[in-house]
Amino acid sequence: MAYRGIFHVVLILAFAATAFSTLSPCYYDKVCPEALPTIKRIVEAAVEKEGRMGASLLRLHFHDCFVQGCDASILLDDTSTIDSEKNAIPNNNSVRGFEVIDQIKKEVDKVCKRPVVSCADILAVAARDSVVALGGPTWKVPLGRRDSTSANRTLANNDIPSPFLNLTGLISSFRRQGLNETDLVALSGGHTIGFARCSAFRNRIYNATNIDPDFAKERQRTCPSTGGDSNLAPFDPTPLTFDGKYFSSLLQKRGLLISDQALFNGGSTDGLVQTYSHNFKAFSADFANSMIKMGNINVLTGNKGQIRSNCRRVNN
Numbered sequence: 001m002a003y004r005g006i007f008h009v010v011l012i013l014a015f016a017a018t019a020f021s022t023l024s025p026c027y028y029d030k031v032c033p034e035a036l037p038t039i040k041r042i043v044e045a046a047v048e049k050e051g052r053m054g055a056s057l058l059r060l061h062f063h064d065c066f067v068q069g070c071d072a073s074i075l076l077d078d079t080s081t082i083d084s085e086k087n088a089i090p091n092n093n094s095v096r097g098f099e100v101i102d103q104i105k106k107e108v109d110k111v112c113k114r115p116v117v118s119c120a121d122i123l124a125v126a127a128r129d130s131v132v133a134l135g136g137p138t139w140k141v142p143l144g145r146r147d148s149t150s151a152n153r154t155l156a157n158n159d160i161p162s163p164f165l166n167l168t169g170l171i172s173s174f175r176r177q178g179l180n181e182t183d184l185v186a187l188s189g190g191h192t193i194g195f196a197r198c199s200a201f202r203n204r205i206y207n208a209t210n211i212d213p214d215f216a217k218e219r220q221r222t223c224p225s226t227g228g229d230s231n232l233a234p235f236d237p238t239p240l241t242f243d244g245k246y247f248s249s250l251l252q253k254r255g256l257l258i259s260d261q262a263l264f265n266g267g268s269t270d271g272l273v274q275t276y277s278h279n280f281k282a283f284s285a286d287f288a289n290s291m292i293k294m295g296n297i298n299v300l301t302g303n304k305g306q307i308r309s310n311c312r313r314v315n316n
Contacts, residue, residue, distance in 0.1 A: 075098065
């Protein structure tokens, strides 16, 4: 009985290892060694042209992975058979950077002589390269994802975490994706770069009690109680630099979104926020690990899915 139990455990571990090993950082080394340098070059140029683009490309990968896995479904345009995730409430008039992804796809297919690099892998690598371009950590991105042939706007509406969630809601949202509280706090730290729209933080700056009054007044100047939905405000004081100031802001009750401040509001994640606020090395390491973990959510490999020729459309 003991031997049989050990055998079953070994078998389960073997299956788990096989599932994880379907992706590899070396996937394109022989097939197209110029693929990753090409992605890096275009991302760096896009971020240099507009610093905000780094956060936008990171967010594209995040919003992709939380909806039926990291399969580039977020890139598909509306058709008679595709209900585009771009029109989902969390994405509509919000996610951006599609033109950069189009440019990457065009240039990568050119240097590779054919479509061998998936749009899903492009999103994962572009997210990493964006973080690095803004001073953040690097990591080896496991590669070999394939692209979906479908999108799910309903799932996007339900599964992409809302900026209005409390801690319990956030933990539940991340847990559904196989992510834990460390992943939640570390990945939320991606808000150390970028901006949010007034419509996402208006409720907090006018109605919250766990907010620094001076900070609320400052944000109200550019986010009126009505109108100005698209007006932007930075998540932290250095929105074009990947650092730990996002967490320092939370300690001062200067989190921009309800879901930001929820991470430091007397709950189970307070300690980790405090650690990251003064230990950038710890945050960077956990962020990199959580990005790898998130990038493995429900990936398509082998004969599943396809390698799109155009990231916006399913192959004919």
